[in-house]
Amino acid sequence: NAGVMQNPRHLVRRRGQEARLRCSPMKGHSHVYWYRQLPEEGLKFMVYLQKENIIDESGMPKERFSAEFPKEGPSILRIQQVVRGDSAAYFCASSPWDEDEKLFFGSGTQLSVL
């Protein structure tokens, strides 16, 4: 049973480009969370999704950021018109249901904006 898979591991973008980060949850998991880790900081909650639904996006910046978790395929975190301040490690986590206290984290995508 593969763990939470994130790709790419490293992503380099120039300012103004788009970044698309992918997350495939563990098999059987229907809940996905995205967290962002800025340098020298802890992880910050961004968004919580279930299949085809955004449950809580209170941690998402109001502009340029969006997330989806379609019925088929991975969850996507999309950042439009990236800026240098978007450089961070983005972690995805999954759980089987929202009452389950255990999150399984992926290895993250390191986004670097030049």
Next chain:
Amino acid sequence: AQSVTQPDIHITVSEGASLELRCNYSYGATPYLFWYVQSPGQGLQLLLKYFSGDTLVQGIKGFEAEFKRSQSSFNLRKPSVHWSDAAEYFCAVGASGGYNKLIFGAGTRLAVHP
């Protein structure tokens, strides 16, 4: 506001020595508390968690943590550190909402001398 403070950014111990990593939290209700470990290039792995009951909780890899409500603390301990314990450790508190919307501390980086 809910928050987690890890006062020690870096800690260095000798192999075989005991370890205590500090964590203080601010939370309005009874917290759900977690310790995660992150090895370089890896995702976060859950070491242990506290929800209720016995305030001394045992985790994986020989770690334990004690919840002290009066001190708003949840310190992580290990009696004898191994070189493989070198990693970054994150304390987290469960936020309101009933799901895995965690608030993380900034982390403590542990180095182990042979």
